[in-house]
Amino acid sequence: xxxxxxxxxxxxxDVTRIHGSGVTAVHALxxxxxxxxxxxxxxxxxxxxxxxxxxxxxxxxxxSVTTGAVLVEGVDLATLxxxxxxxxxxxxxxxxxxxxxxxxxxxxxxxxxLPLELDGTxxxxxxxxxxxxxxxxxxxxxAGRYPDEMSGGQQQRVAIARALVGDRRLVLADEPTGxxxxxxxxxxxxxxxxxxDEGAAGVLVTHESRHAAWADRVVFLRDGxxxxxxxxxxEADAAGALS
Amino acid sequence: xxxxxxxxxxxxxxxxxxxxxxxxxQWFQEPVRRETAPRDELAIKLAVAVTAPDxxxxxxxxxxxxxxxxxxxxxxxxxxxxxxDADLAWLLVLDRLIFDAEAEARxxxxxxxxxxxxxxxxAVRRPASGRSPRAAQGSAR
Numbered sequence: 001x002x003x004x005x006x007x008x009x010x011x012x013x014d015v016t017r018i019h020g021s022g023v024t025a026v027h028a029l030x031x032x033x034x035x036x037x038x039x040x041x042x043x044x045x046x047x048x049x050x051x052x053x054x055x056x057x058x059x060x061x062x063x064s065v066t067t068g069a070v071l072v073e074g075v076d077l078a079t080l081x082x083x084x085x086x087x088x089x090x091x092x093x094x095x096x097x098x099x100x101x102x103x104x105x106x107x108x109x110x111x112x113x114l115p116l117e118l119d120g121t122x123x124x125x126x127x128x129x130x131x132x133x134x135x136x137x138x139x140x141x142x143a144g145r146y147p148d149e150m151s152g153g154q155q156q157r158v159a160i161a162r163a164l165v166g167d168r169r170l171v172l173a174d175e176p177t178g179x180x181x182x183x184x185x186x187x188x189x190x191x192x193x194x195x196x197d198e199g200a201a202g203v204l205v206t207h208e209s210r211h212a213a214w215a216d217r218v219v220f221l222r223d224g225x226x227x228x229x230x231x232x233x234x235e236a237d238a239a240g241a242l243s
Numbered sequence: 244x245x246x247x248x249x250x251x252x253x254x255x256x257x258x259x260x261x262x263x264x265x266x267x268x269q270w271f272q273e274p275v276r277r278e279t280a281p282r283d284e285l286a287i288k289l290a291v292a293v294t295a296p297d298x299x300x301x302x303x304x305x306x307x308x309x310x311x312x313x314x315x316x317x318x319x320x321x322x323x324x325x326x327x328d329a330d331l332a333w334l335l336v337l338d339r340l341i342f343d344a345e346a347e348a349r350x351x352x353x354x355x356x357x358x359x360x361x362x363x364x365x366a367v368r369r370p371a372s373g374r375s376p377r378a379a380q381g382s383a384r
Binding site for chain 2: 047190193208209210212213214215218220227228230
């Protein structure tokens with residue numbers, strides 16, 4: 001049994017991911033190691049094709065690694081059966097994508113409740129937790145609305161509510177502000193930050209340094225390799241940025 | 244400005260004159276013109292570095308990007324702590340500083356890409372075997 005108070009919520013150990021084989025093989029990730037604790041938001045930056053999205057996909061069990069290991073709350077995803085891996089994806093990790101992926105024929109509350117219902121939670125309990133989650137992101141009043149009745153920013157808030165509904169402690173966000181204007185995008189980042197401050201662990205993939213700056217740590221990828229990493233230091237005098 | 248009087252605490256009280264009001268109104272109406280580029284030490288450093296022998300320009304870019312990113316994180320922390328209603332003027336100034344720092348980070352990314360492309364072109368032009376660039380490209384396929 002892992003000690004969840006010290007075990008990282010997410011850990012990548014020397015992960016390599018190769019797509020294809022032989023002369024056409026593409027090394028998407030080359031020996032990447034990364035650890036994300038509860039209450040920590042890590043941003044991943046890099047140019048197109050640097051491996052950012054692959055990193056997020058292997059972190060959430062949407063893609064498998066070629067070598068190395070991915071652990072979510074201390075559990076090595078490679079040791080799980082397909083059914084158990086699907087359960088981890090439903091229970092432990094939440095995803096926020098640029099294109100939202102809300103189901104258009106379901107209301108906001110139904111969209112948020114869906115992963116819980118798929119996991120066997122009763123409809124009544126799922127709806128209750130969905131409304132709680134919508135309330136936490138400030139859009140409880142939209143519970144009965146369909147996606148096409150909401151703005152882009154409202155839809156993204158619903159997507160974050162879905163990502164963090166129930167007991168999930170890991171949120172994986174791939175360019176979550178990509179389709180939003182500057183101010184709405186900032187509101188989404190503020191929300192993501194708040195949920196992490198409340199105890200979730202987060203990985204934010206972005207190509208915009210202004211958005212990455214909301215993270216505690218910024219990791220730079222190039223050609224599938226971590227080339228640099230910066231951390232925000234609480235000890236550093238924030239006002240130093242103005243001197 | 245016209246000086247009125249000194250208050251009980253010894254502070255001098257001033258009042259804006261009619262001419263001053265006109266000037267301020269004009270200042271608000273006119274756009275700010277950037278007629279001279281300010282001296283930019285970072286741009287100068289990189290410009291010198293690419294012409295100097297034995298300087299790892301990519302390392303300079305990466306070191307600077309880390310520093311720029313830390314500045315962005317510090318500014319963002321100040322913004323997170325600010326009150327959106329009570330600190331509006333402060334937030335506008337912070338936004339300006341954040342956008343400036345972001346522009347610097349984007350410029351550094353651009354420099355890194357340009358340097359990588361140039362390095363690739365040089366490698367093709369000067370293949371180790373001394374063969375022509377066309378032959379070198381062919382063998383890379």
